[in-house]
Amino acid sequence: MKCAKIERILPDNLLKEIQKYIQGEYIYVPYQLKERKKWGEHSGSRANIQARNEKIRTKYKNGYKVKDLAEEFYLSVESIKKIVYVRNK
Template identity: 35%
Template sequence: MKYENAQHLLPEHVIEIIQQYIDGGYIYIPRKAGRRASWGERTGAKAELTRRNREIYDSYRRGESIRQLAQRHYLTEQSIRRIIRQHKLKR
Protein backbone atom coordinates (compact mmCIF):
# COMPACT_ATOMS: atom_id res chain seq x y z
CA MET A 1 0.00 0.00 0.00
CA LYS A 2 1.36 3.40 -0.88
CA TYR A 3 0.25 6.84 0.15
CA GLU A 4 -0.97 9.35 -2.40
CA ASN A 5 -1.53 13.06 -1.92
CA ALA A 6 -5.28 13.67 -2.18
CA GLN A 7 -4.67 17.03 -3.86
CA HIS A 8 -3.13 15.17 -6.80
CA LEU A 9 -6.03 12.72 -7.13
CA LEU A 10 -9.32 14.18 -5.93
CA PRO A 11 -11.38 17.22 -6.88
CA GLU A 12 -11.23 20.10 -4.38
CA HIS A 13 -14.89 19.71 -3.33
CA VAL A 14 -14.31 16.03 -2.45
CA ILE A 15 -11.28 16.97 -0.34
CA GLU A 16 -13.35 19.55 1.52
CA ILE A 17 -16.01 16.94 2.33
CA ILE A 18 -13.39 14.49 3.59
CA GLN A 19 -11.78 17.25 5.70
CA GLN A 20 -15.05 17.57 7.62
CA TYR A 21 -14.40 14.07 8.97
CA ILE A 22 -10.61 13.91 9.14
CA ASP A 23 -8.54 17.04 8.78
CA GLY A 24 -4.90 16.42 7.96
CA GLY A 25 -4.86 12.77 9.04
CA TYR A 26 -4.37 9.53 7.18
CA ILE A 27 -7.30 7.56 5.86
CA TYR A 28 -7.33 4.09 4.33
CA ILE A 29 -9.60 3.54 1.35
CA PRO A 30 -10.17 -0.19 0.78
CA ARG A 31 -10.20 -1.80 -2.63
CA LYS A 32 -13.48 -2.64 -4.28
CA ALA A 33 -14.85 -6.01 -3.19
CA GLY A 34 -14.28 -7.75 -6.52
CA ARG A 35 -10.70 -6.50 -6.87
CA ARG A 36 -9.27 -7.63 -3.54
CA ALA A 37 -6.51 -10.19 -3.50
CA SER A 38 -6.76 -12.87 -0.87
CA TRP A 39 -4.23 -12.91 1.93
CA GLY A 40 -0.82 -14.05 0.70
CA GLU A 41 -1.63 -14.11 -3.01
CA ARG A 42 0.70 -11.29 -3.98
CA THR A 43 3.64 -12.43 -1.87
CA GLY A 44 3.30 -16.17 -2.43
CA ALA A 45 2.91 -16.76 1.32
CA LYS A 46 -0.39 -18.58 0.85
CA ALA A 47 1.09 -20.97 -1.70
CA GLU A 48 4.11 -21.59 0.53
CA LEU A 49 1.91 -22.45 3.54
CA THR A 50 -0.22 -24.73 1.39
CA ARG A 51 2.90 -26.55 0.20
CA ARG A 52 4.26 -26.81 3.77
CA ASN A 53 0.96 -28.13 5.13
CA ARG A 54 0.75 -30.71 2.36
CA GLU A 55 4.29 -31.82 3.20
CA ILE A 56 3.35 -32.12 6.88
CA TYR A 57 0.32 -34.24 6.04
CA ASP A 58 2.28 -36.48 3.67
CA SER A 59 5.03 -36.99 6.27
CA TYR A 60 2.43 -37.85 8.89
CA ARG A 61 0.85 -40.44 6.56
CA ARG A 62 4.30 -41.98 6.02
CA GLY A 63 4.58 -42.50 9.79
CA GLU A 64 6.37 -39.45 11.14
CA SER A 65 5.12 -38.54 14.61
CA ILE A 66 3.34 -35.33 15.49
CA ARG A 67 6.16 -34.44 17.88
CA GLN A 68 8.79 -34.89 15.15
CA LEU A 69 6.78 -32.78 12.71
CA ALA A 70 6.31 -30.03 15.30
CA GLN A 71 10.04 -29.90 15.99
CA ARG A 72 11.03 -29.94 12.32
CA HIS A 73 8.60 -27.20 11.31
CA TYR A 74 8.88 -25.12 14.51
CA LEU A 75 5.16 -25.43 15.21
CA THR A 76 3.20 -26.59 18.23
CA GLU A 77 1.84 -30.11 18.30
CA GLN A 78 -1.64 -28.58 18.37
CA SER A 79 -0.90 -26.75 15.09
CA ILE A 80 0.31 -29.98 13.49
CA ARG A 81 -2.87 -31.76 14.58
CA ARG A 82 -4.98 -28.94 13.11
CA ILE A 83 -3.14 -29.17 9.77
CA ILE A 84 -3.59 -32.94 9.65
CA ARG A 85 -7.28 -32.65 10.59
CA GLN A 86 -7.87 -30.05 7.85
CA HIS A 87 -6.26 -32.29 5.22
CA LYS A 88 -8.33 -35.27 6.35
CA LEU A 89 -11.51 -33.23 5.97
CA LYS A 90 -10.56 -32.26 2.41
CA ARG A 91 -10.46 -35.90 1.39
Protein backbone atom coordinates in the same frame (compact mmCIF):
# COMPACT_ATOMS: atom_id res chain seq x y z
CA MET B 1 -6.18 11.34 -2.95
CA LYS B 2 -6.84 13.69 -5.84
CA CYS B 3 -9.77 16.12 -5.81
CA ALA B 4 -11.56 17.14 -8.96
CA LYS B 5 -14.58 19.26 -9.82
CA ILE B 6 -17.46 16.99 -10.63
CA GLU B 7 -18.78 19.37 -13.32
CA ARG B 8 -15.66 18.70 -15.37
CA ILE B 9 -15.87 14.94 -15.07
CA LEU B 10 -19.50 13.84 -15.20
CA PRO B 11 -22.21 14.63 -17.75
CA ASP B 12 -24.99 16.98 -16.63
CA ASN B 13 -27.67 14.29 -16.42
CA LEU B 14 -25.53 12.14 -14.11
CA LEU B 15 -24.60 15.17 -12.00
CA LYS B 16 -28.29 16.02 -11.50
CA GLU B 17 -29.04 12.42 -10.56
CA ILE B 18 -26.29 12.46 -7.91
CA GLN B 19 -27.59 15.79 -6.57
CA LYS B 20 -30.90 14.09 -5.79
CA TYR B 21 -29.07 12.05 -3.16
CA ILE B 22 -26.37 14.36 -1.86
CA GLN B 23 -25.60 18.08 -2.03
CA GLY B 24 -22.71 20.07 -0.65
CA GLU B 25 -20.88 17.02 0.67
CA TYR B 26 -17.69 15.24 -0.29
CA ILE B 27 -17.93 11.95 -2.12
CA TYR B 28 -15.14 9.40 -2.24
CA VAL B 29 -14.91 7.36 -5.43
CA PRO B 30 -12.60 4.34 -5.14
CA TYR B 31 -9.72 4.22 -7.60
CA GLN B 32 -10.43 0.77 -9.02
CA LEU B 33 -13.22 -1.69 -8.49
CA LYS B 34 -11.11 -4.85 -8.59
CA GLU B 35 -11.49 -7.89 -6.43
CA ARG B 36 -8.87 -7.77 -3.71
CA LYS B 37 -6.41 -10.59 -3.37
CA LYS B 38 -6.49 -12.69 -0.25
CA TRP B 39 -3.78 -12.50 2.37
CA GLY B 40 -0.45 -13.76 1.07
CA GLU B 41 -1.46 -14.20 -2.57
CA HIS B 42 0.59 -11.24 -3.78
CA SER B 43 3.77 -12.14 -1.90
CA GLY B 44 3.48 -15.89 -2.35
CA SER B 45 3.23 -16.59 1.39
CA ARG B 46 -0.12 -18.32 0.97
CA ALA B 47 1.31 -20.77 -1.58
CA ASN B 48 4.37 -21.42 0.61
CA ILE B 49 2.21 -22.24 3.63
CA GLN B 50 -0.04 -24.51 1.57
CA ALA B 51 3.01 -26.37 0.22
CA ARG B 52 4.43 -26.72 3.75
CA ASN B 53 1.09 -28.03 5.05
CA GLU B 54 0.93 -30.57 2.23
CA LYS B 55 4.43 -31.81 3.16
CA ILE B 56 3.30 -32.16 6.77
CA ARG B 57 0.20 -34.16 5.75
CA THR B 58 2.26 -36.42 3.49
CA LYS B 59 4.85 -37.13 6.19
CA TYR B 60 2.08 -37.83 8.70
CA LYS B 61 0.47 -40.31 6.30
CA ASN B 62 3.89 -41.97 5.90
CA GLY B 63 4.12 -42.64 9.63
CA TYR B 64 5.77 -39.56 11.16
CA LYS B 65 4.55 -38.68 14.64
CA VAL B 66 2.90 -35.33 15.40
CA LYS B 67 5.58 -34.46 17.96
CA ASP B 68 8.37 -35.10 15.43
CA LEU B 69 6.63 -32.97 12.78
CA ALA B 70 6.23 -30.14 15.28
CA GLU B 71 9.97 -30.16 15.95
CA GLU B 72 10.91 -30.43 12.29
CA PHE B 73 8.65 -27.58 11.11
CA TYR B 74 9.04 -25.40 14.23
CA LEU B 75 5.32 -25.46 14.98
CA SER B 76 3.35 -26.38 18.08
CA VAL B 77 1.85 -29.82 18.43
CA GLU B 78 -1.61 -28.22 18.31
CA SER B 79 -0.79 -26.47 15.02
CA ILE B 80 0.37 -29.74 13.49
CA LYS B 81 -2.84 -31.43 14.64
CA LYS B 82 -4.92 -28.72 12.98
CA ILE B 83 -3.02 -29.18 9.73
CA VAL B 84 -3.11 -32.97 9.79
CA TYR B 85 -6.71 -33.46 10.89
CA VAL B 86 -8.31 -30.78 8.69
CA ARG B 87 -10.72 -32.02 6.05
CA ASN B 88 -9.94 -30.93 2.53
CA LYS B 89 -12.48 -28.41 1.27
